Amino acid sequence: MDVMRVGISAALGLLATFGLVMLMYTLIDSGSKELDEGPTIKIPDFLHVDRDVSENVKKTEVEKPEDPETPPPDIPEENLEFEVPDNVVSMAAPKVGGGMKVGLGSFSRDSDYIPVYVPQPQYPRRAQTRGKEGYAVIEVIITSTGGVRDPIMIEEYPEGWGFGRAAVKAALKLKYNPRVVDGVGQEVTGVLYKFTFQMAK
Template sequence: MWLLRYTVAASLALLVTLALLLGMQGLISTVGDTPDAEPRGKLADIWQPRRSIEEQRKTPKPDKPEAPEPPPPSPPDIQVNVAVPVAAVSMSLPSVAGLEIGMGGAFSRDSDYIPVYVPQPDYPPRALRQGLDGYAVVEVTITTTGSVRDIKLLEEYPTNRDFGKYALRAAEKLKYKPRVVDGVAEEVPGVLYKFSFRIAR
C-alpha cells in the first residue's frame, strides 16, 4: 500500500518538476535577447497619484523687481530763513470783554491769527549759481479759513535774481489759524512776510 503511495507521489513530483522546467524554458526563449554584459540600473517602483494638467503646471514666479535708481545728487546746503512778523503772534492775555458766565450765557474767545504752516521757498537757480544771498518781502491777506489771497511782492534784493518770484510761490502755500473776534473769523489784510535766502558757507 505504501509502495503505491510512494510511486504516485514520485510520479506527481516528477510531472511538476518537468512542467516547471518547460515553463522556464518557454519564458527564456520568448525573451530572445541575451542580457547585456553590464547590469542595468534597478528601477524603483514609484506610485504616483493621478493628477490633472492644471495641477501639474508650475506656477510662474513673479519677475524680479528692478533695482531702484540711485537718488539724485543732493544740492549744496541752502539755508532759507523765514521771518515771522512781530504782529503775527499776540502774546497778550485773551480778551474777556465778550465773556458771559451763567445759565444760557454765550462763550466766545477772541484770538489773533497764528501761522500754522510756513513753506520753505526754493532757491533761485541763477542766484545759486552766482552764490548770491538775498531776501523778498511779500504782502498777503489772511482769509477766514486761514488761507491767503491778494499776494503782492513789495521788495526784493538783489533785484532781477528771482528772489521775489520764488517768494511769491512759497507765499501761496502759507496757512494760518484765522483771527477770531466775538467767535467769528475775520479777514486780515496787509500781513507782511520776509523770506530770506542764504547759502550755507
C-alpha cells in the same frame, strides 16, 4: 539471395563507419598536438599607476580703482530763513482776559492770527549757482479760514535774481490760525512776511 545481399551491405556499412571514426580521431589528435607544440603567448598584466591630479584654477584679481586726485566740487546747500520784518507784522498772542465773552448758555473767545505752517520756497537756480543771497518781503491777505490770497511783492534784494518770484509762490502756501472776533473768523489785510535766502556755510 536476399539474405546474402543484406549481409554484404551491413558489412560494408560497418567498415565505412569504422574508417570514418578512425579518420576523425587521427585529425583531432594531430590538431591538439599542434596546438600544444606552438609557442606560448603571454599577455602582459596591466599596471595601474596612481597619479596626483592637480587643479589648474585661474584666479582673476580685480584691481581696486584709484581714488580720484580731485574730489568733485561740493554743491552748496540751501539754507532758507523765514523772518517777519520788525515793526511790520504784529504777532499778538491770543487774548485771554477781556476777550472772553459769556452769554446765556454759550461763550466765545477772541484771538489774533498765528502762523501754523511756513513753506520752504524754491531757491532760484541762477542765484544758487552764482552763490547769491537775498530776501523778499511779501504782503498777503489772511482769509477768515486761515488761508492766504493775493500775495504782492513789496521788497526784493538784490533785484533781478528771482527771490521775489520764489517768495510769492511760497507765500500762497502759508497757513494761519485766523483772527477770531466774537467767535467768528475775520479777514486780515496788509500782512507782511519776509523770506530770507542764504547759502549753507
